[in-house]
Amino acid sequence: KTPPAQPRSVFSIQIVEKNAEPEMTLLTYLRRKLCLTGTKLGCAEGGCGACTVMVSRFHSNRNAIVHQAVNACLAPICSLHHCAVTTVEGIGSVASKVHPVQERIAKAHGSQCGFCTPGIVMSMYALLRNNPQPMMRDIEEAFQGMMRPMIYNMILFSLMCRGKAGACYMITGQKEEKGDSTNSVQQLFDPSEFMPLDPTQEIIFPPELMSLSKQPLRELRFIGERMQWIQPSSLKELLQLKAEYPAAKLVVGNTEVGIEMKYKNQFYPLILAPAFIDELNSIQYTENGIVFGASVTLTLLGNVLHGEVNKLPSYKTEVFQAILRQLHWFAGQQIRNVAAIGGNIMTASPISDLNPVFMAAGCKLTLMSKGKINIFFLNLGSKVVCYRKTALKPEEILLSIEIPYTRKYFSAFKQSPRKEDDIAIVTCGMNVVFWEGSNIVQDIQLSYGGMASTTVLATTTRSQLIGRQWDEEMLQDACSYLTEEMTLSPSAPGGMVAYRRTLTISLFFKFFLTVQQTLNVNPCTGVCHHGGCGYKLWRTPLHAAVPPGQNMDDVIGRPIMHLSAVKQATGEAVYCDDIPCYKNELYLALVTSTKPHAYIKSIDTTDAMAVPGVVTFVCAKDIPGSNKTGPVVYDETVLADEKVTCVGHIVGAIVADTPAHAQRAAKAVRISYQELQAVIITIQDAIANESFYQPTRTIERGDLTQGFQESDNILQGEIHIGGQEHFYLETNCTLAVPRGEDGEMELFVSTQSTAKTQALVAKALGVPASHIVCRVKRMGGGFGGKETRSTILSTIVAVAAHKVKRAVRCMLDRDEDMLVSGGRHPFFGRYKVGFKKNGKVMALDVTYYSNAGNSMDLSLSIMERALLHMDNCYNIPHVRGTGYICRTNLPSNTAFRGFGGPQGMMVAESWINDVALSCGLPAEQVRELNLYKQGEYTPFNQCLEQFTIDRCWRECMNISDFHQRKANVEQHRWTKRGLSIIPTKFGISFTAAGALVHIYTDGSVLLTHGGTEMGQGLHTKMVQVASRTLEIPSTKIFISETSTNTVPNTSPTAASASSDLNGMAVYNACKTLLQRLEPYKAKNPKGFWEDWVCRQTYFDRVNLSANGFYKTPDLGYDFETNSGHPFNYFSYGVAVSEVEIDCLTGSHKNLHTSIVMDVGKSLNPALDIGQVEGAFMQGVGLFTLEELRYSSQGYLYTRGPGMYKIPAFGDIPTELKVSLLRDAPNEKAIFSSKAVGEPPLFLAASVFYAIKDAITAARAESGLIGPFRLDSPATPERIRNACEDKFTKLCPPPEPGTYTPWDVRV
């Protein structure tokens, strides 16, 4: 049937879509069809929240309009019949009026790169539409599942300023009062500026949609290119269709099916959408429990259960409470708003969070097919036959599930790498019933997810425990039974075998203690229940930032808002993929290798070329110039020609009319390979095969033999530091536009390096660099990942554009980006350290190995920086550091915030911690004893001048109340607290920079410099520098973009030094212009800027355009002779962190962090604090959470936010104090400032060593004293395994070498 033409409303515009394509998501529709680019694509799998919009629907059965935050990337356009969609553009704009949410997030510095900002704005907006008086926990919940790699606290700050009643001021209609805000927030922004909510701005739900929704449902059919979508109007119709088309796929929230289609190569030609069928949405109360229709969403399920828990006696609702606990940690709100209970059951995922609870509770499923009803109790066995397959007959559907009131006692547990919005490692539901008046088990159900290919019931354990008393003896036996029953193959998918097995008994132990506590046998269990967060936000007063008397127009040192913040909050800021499409523009998708090391035998594109819209396949022979590329040495190819050397090696690309066609065709390209040996994936493989890049670097000072002789003790140790994915929210993106003449090409690129992009594209196209222009407006994050690796994609897109002679665009999908672009180098450190009994370190011999991957890229410089930071802040009289760069069959690793420094310092903190443990001394005492002093020399013979680490240390000790905090620590058997203080010293040096400044005769100034804007606020700082130098208000100065035709031959925006270098270049250019204007100022000293630059300068032929250049003086270090200066100066900082670990599960909670950072005289304290927080949290990810997981053949499993977790709001320390050191001017950089981008990252090691401190306390309970190895990141698995106890003994790790592990540590 032709779908009826129905009006659709998109932010107050009615759009009639006659040909809705069932395969198209709302996000694609908004961005590509409507050119509404405020809604962003960050992951396409519901994991980042960048695509959040508000969907409103009138529910005629409830007679209510419901507004919900939804992920547009998973919402099929066909599912939105009769819905109103509100996007970020719809709630406010710079041109009209910004919404209070947009205003707050911008003015309170809650937006850095801005790519996730529209999503955050829309989450908050949807929350406020439903709940105008949100409390902190509501805000926390609204942000679950949102990724925000740069700025954490600032977002919370901006949204949580409250009135006296606890509600948001913006909602109550009052204006905020000056100074009536959390602590000293008002010093970074002025809340009195914030407008209260203007109700006239709120969009009303379109009345015509309300009347349409009241009409009886009609069957809808949408017929697409290769797929059909049917929305039946009744249960009868649905069952009839299912009988006719048994293979048809039911879709409700599409949160599972959408992922299968996008990422798992599944295709369903016929979709049945039963979301609006009454029977599947009904909620009925019975004598035994509540019956939920299968299409009831998880949000509604939660709301109903909440209501019951509040109404009914607690003993009746233990199952409901357990479900609510699981739902709290289940995905983000956008997913829960659309995902249905039936979808979770029927997906039959072995790590479903709800199925174990439903099984342990004995929930009743009602299945239905045409003319038949089938009842099934889940505790009588699973309805699942194998991995993700149910025993449902093809024509059957799930009608409903009955959730019973409790048969006492009931608990559910979920353990995942990250607490918030993460998939489970092990999840379980546990139910025990005792004979009346006794503690004798009448029945027990233990149901586990994550321990097999399906959710499983521990039936043998159950039969053994029935009739037993609930006591210690039973516990011991239960653990033995569970250990025998819950086994896993050592190669089991998901890995972590020993940990998962330990969890089954640790979680049972928690259940045991919880029941005992309720039975009142053991009221104090010492078991940890990490709950919600409850942040305490704190700021150091900023009164020292600007000296008294500084002119109000002088913006240096003031917390000026990021210049694009408002546009970012309204979605008007333009990122690379937001540039409107060119006429006849084509899209490119990559074809990558599936083998780690192989010759390419043949490439068959027959099937690919048959996909509609495909124009061409691009391969190495299409490159007109050179296929050789690389940022320093040309040791890699743009497109693999004969050989591939990693999984993800780019072999070719498909160019087609749409992204969907290009991606479908790219998957259809068949490559045959001849596999090669050896396959080297890990650092250990490389060491065994001596697979190293040259040169090997060494830094040596003093006499090691003498140092070890002078030592009282010598210890040896090792630490492995895992890599890290950049996870910039905006993936790599390039738009290449051939200019038609002389091989000219214009490129719009998301890159930190315009000059490198230009040079490498020119090389591949065989044209002079002068014919290529590279332009960057802004990036949605970079972190080093777009310094060199972005050039590969831009070169391929340029080659394709050259071939087809049309504009070609490519924005990588998240999984492709993670697969091909490399990340932070994993490091392995091995050390031998000699020390005195008091902890004074005398000698250190340390060897570093980095995993560089299949090309050199920047690995040599990264290893050099690691070696130059091997001392961290400690004076080591005799020292030698050696660095090996491992060549492996992984995608090339590259620059990442810190650039080897964090890895170098992490090894230092490992040996100093070992020294303290070995001496039995407090770690802070040993650290302090070994700290450098002013005027001492580093191992590379650089004198430490203007040394502030001692001041940072003392101030941080004070602010954190370190000693009191330590004295207050109360330790319990299964919950331990740990505390740590960590210093950092980070060397700053980089090359040179340029700037170009034009003054126009109307007085406006166009500023261009060589640095790119990726959220760090570089453009804002450069405008501040120009404003002070030219002595004009910053509003007269404009930065449009960075481009190679304005400032040539620039260094990449990297190494934290861009403000230093570009700032000086801008300063120099402005000074030149001021000199030229001097005569006009002298003639008219009382005049204004406009008077001096007015038309007279034009007639006098004064050049009002000047460039500036700056190079860092006296740089240059020689590794051969250990002489010269590698750094211009150092940035310093100190952090104290306190954590609490759950010894049974390995979870931890970040309780407190204090940071004191020396940023010199801050150019902009708001931006600098944002950088400190952002870097610290990125470090928290590096050292405690983020884990890239590879197969032994180099296949990357973690290719999206589903499996790779960066820190969420819940990972922010409950109390975070960030303070900038006062009175510490730095004479070596612009206006006495200091670099800030990278240095604070390492301070997150304080969290790692606080965790290690807590583990030390846990190990002491088992009699384990002294140094032990803890690799980074300190994941729950590592923490649990290190807390050795009777449970871990029951589940020893499999013997290495006897099996092929699912994953390897690279």
Ligand SMILES: Cc1cc2nc3c(=O)[nH]c(=O)nc-3n(C[C@H](O)[C@H](O)[C@H](O)COP(=O)(O)OP(=O)(O)OC[C@H]3O[C@@H](n4cnc5c(N)ncnc54)[C@H](O)[C@@H]3O)c2cc1C
């Ligand atoms: C970012 C993200 C986070 C997630 N986090 C979690 C998590 O923390 N815990 C967890 O357990 N899951 C999680 N999931 C998985 C998923 O969200 C849930 O399984 C969800 O409940 C699926 O519901 P849906 O309506 O979207 O299913 P859909 O994708 O619409 O359908 C899923 C399956 O169920 C079938 N189905 C649906 N209704 C019926 C019916 N009435 N009869 C028969 N078959 C039916 C469909 O045919 C399909 O096979 C997550 C998913 C995403 C994308």
Ligand code: FES
């Ligand atoms: S793009 Fe939709 S959640 Fe990430």
